[in-house]
Amino acid sequence: MGTLGLDTERGLFLGIDFGTTNSVVSIYDFKAGEAQTIPIDGANIFPTAIQFEADPDDDAKLTRVFGVQAREAVIIYPQSTILSIKRFLGGDEKLSISVDEKEYNFSPQEIAGEILGYLKQKADEYAQEELNISGEFSGCVITVPANSTDKQKKMTKEAAILAGFDEDSVYLRLEPAASAISYAINETSDKKVLVYDFGGGTFDACVLDIKIEAEGEPTISIISTFGDNDLGGNDVDKIIMDMIYEEFKKLTNEEIDLFDENADDGVSKRQKKVALVRLQQAATQAKERLSQTKSTKIQLAPLIQEPKIVNINMEMSREDFYGHRRINPLGDKPELFEKFAGKNLHDLIGRTLDCVDKCLEAGGLTPADIDEVFTVGGSSSLLLAADAITARFNKEPFKSRISPALSISQGAAHYCNMIMMPTVRGPVVQEKTIHPLGLEIAGRRFLEIVPAGETIPKDGLTIDASEPLTTNFDHVSSMAIVVYENTLPVSLKKDKESQSVNQEGMKRLAGTSLRGIPQGPRGQEKVKVIFHVGQDNMLKVTARSLSATGVVTELSVDELYT
């Protein structure tokens, strides 16, 4: 019998790094005193992919294929396979798949829930069969990007509940903090560390303050974070995709548009989908090869067969790859493509360094204040990224002693340990608010309620607005409650009194109306606003009319998106 199930009331907890491209799950092994990655289908890294098939026994049902097999099936069954679901979390778009010409629609959290459910099932089996532990994982710690929106977090949590984890036992923690635990576990001295987390779909920079307490255990505080939720390895792949697509356009005299399914160019919808997936996989493989060699070949022979055979045979050098500026949208929405149009890899890496700079500024730091930089995420292995970090900080980056690909998940497992065994010694993460949070008040001004860097206690941080809001007009019965986050670095922030919600860096998080306020003259009705920030950095805002007949609304910030 293993020693994992110590808190029988709460059950077992699983640490999950739910990534855009790959996911990893880990547990904390009390016996060995260390986090351990659970292999899923024989490998530590599990591709975040799902494919649907018709159930051979029941036409009305679907069966699911996960992981490596799903990722590979996408070339043959692109219409029934979903990759990179994390990019859809936070949106309202339904995902449509087609199996045997029947259409099915799923919400992003349903798909994410299916994948998480599979990870849970495999982890349960592993714990029982290999670790000899009875019971199953009822709780989990799922990591989310440091800069994810509340809606993304909420949908991630919903997905975990759909996967079969207990609602009260799903915890969200920030990815850089989780990887920092993995790193800090071996630390013996105080340090300020920058985490450069360049994953498949997102980039996060995060400065951590590691202090070694008298007992020798590290305490980790997040000083600042800054990131880009639409910048990841997938966008790097698209530079190579773009180069191949340019070749394709040349070979077809621009008569075929693979991205327009309805274009009357003689290529079937299915053939286009298959060609695009092959294009994408060839680009990913070429990127990996170019991290090792100065040049590589790309052979897609043929890429399409009808209305004519188009063979891609390209020689691509690392220099070409680094220098190529993106020309085609490649299926990106216009607002996203605007960000990448005309940009090359140097620009993308430059963008990550901008985030790093803003992260340092937000913490009032300079590169010289950073003792060590360590890299996390698959895209951080790009040579250009390592060179850029070395140049900026005048020191080479560390890879974590445990693998960069596993450190987030293993950190999540350490979080599980803290939840299951709060009294046991180990690294402690002091959760802090990252950016100031506040409300829009009259004159489009920003009223800061929760300052940055405030420690979040175990039960969450509750702060009342310093002054109640008042009605701006006579006889109104409702009041807009609009929540903003000030993501601007410290040095660029204006003084609190003169901040406007229109200024650069202000992010509108949520908004709703408090309805049913007793009507009266302007300024008579007062509304008290309370902000509550949980340890997962999720925000709940309560607005209460202070009159005797007043109303209360517990506004969830996510109502903005509904």
Place this chain on the structure above:
Amino acid sequence: MNWKKYKALQKKDKRDETYFIVGLDIGNDSSGIAFYNFIDNEPELIDLSGGYGRPTIPTVMQYIAESKEWVYGEYAILNRGMGREVTLSNLVDRLGSSEYIDIDNRPVSVVSLLSMYIKELMSNVKHINPKAEIAGIVASVPSYFSTNARDEFVRAFKNAGYEKELIGLVSDRECIYSYHYRKRSQTGEKTLLIDYGSRGVRGGVYTLESDASTLRSLSSLFDDEIGTRMIEEQVKDLFTNYYKANNPIQARQGLDRNILDQLIAFVYQHKDILFQKAIRNKPAKLYFNFAFPPFQQTVTVEDSDNLVEPFRKQFNKFIRQVLEKNLTENITVIDIDVVLCVGGGFEMVWTKEAIASLFPQGKLQLYKNSKAITAMGAAVAAAQLLEVAEGYPITIEDRHQLPVDIGFRIGDNFIPLAECNSFWWQPHPIKLFIINSPVKNEVPFTILSRSPEGETKTLSDAPLKNLPERPKGTTRLSVQLKFLSDREAMAKIEDCGFGELFPKTGYEQEITVKL
């Protein structure tokens, strides 16, 4: 070996994270690297894949002529067919013979090539800590390594920038046992070591002597017919057949090099699917995405069982033989205290099941990273030699290994047929020689042993009889030594002919040698 450098460092704080004590295992199939963690007092494996795959990497390097650059490990396999490349493997086995390999019309010594590979492997320590300073390295070497091979190995380290003083060579078995006994010393314990590697399976029974650091070998065998390389060949045939069945036109015309290279990479990436537990519950699907049109192939548990069955039978037979063919009385399953299961072969479910059925009493020591145990043990041995870790590295006394060279004499030259430290069951290379005098029927031929100190002893001076008559310098013969047991060997001499002038005659003679 001189550990002067580290001894100086040792006076400093042992927990200083910039000093690395490293264990290296450069095997013929894969390589692993570990360091000794002062905090936990345990060896720690460096995951060479960055977590994306296996922690060890294939011992393969590749030269790409177009860009005049080298790639290593997995990329060298996946990169096949991308250009005019030269792919090299089995580098360690080529040591000791001063071999040169043609790289893009340039002869490059195996020592130089290996030094590049070592440099690449060691760079992973810098990845963990850019300020890392190497304080000592133990590299594991095959137990049968000759003195020449050892010298060349050390030279490869020197070329890679690591001074002789930093390097210690410890045999692979000793590394494995240094790991096994790192925190315990069970004197009298009888262990069965099964090392399932790419070239074959090696098995031996050992007992720990009362000094707690010497292991005595009771039995030692090797089977070169069931290595993982042979299994991989079968998988390659199976996948190639799938490909041919789905591409009959190409199959008829013959598969081109590009497809064959893609198949090799595909086998490397997907072979494990056949040997995992999951296939028992549900057939696995293989997606041949490199083909056009891409196709899907279902693989069932029956396909897997059919492929594995001959290997399973041979494996079971081999384990029984290891117990039966020993230097003492019959060893039975009950006599074995622990079975150590190391090597890549134990990543397959069937090997674990096979060994578990042979030892149902649960004496098995299975490892999460069975391929990496040698590297971990090398790190332990390094730390022990530097007196950072408790205990002494294990040494093995093995009567199955030759304590001397055995060879023959031509003029004043001693030509070795079997080198000191090699095992009696090991295949020994064929040696060719030319008789530099006219041959008339009979030629004197002396087989002798040579001790490490250089003392020789005649084992046989039976002459070569009934040789075909030939002028001076035109009698070319081959000799190979084959051991019949640990006490008896046979030298087989054959006529190789001399060009068109003197074709082979079919002459052969066997000389038995008692040891």
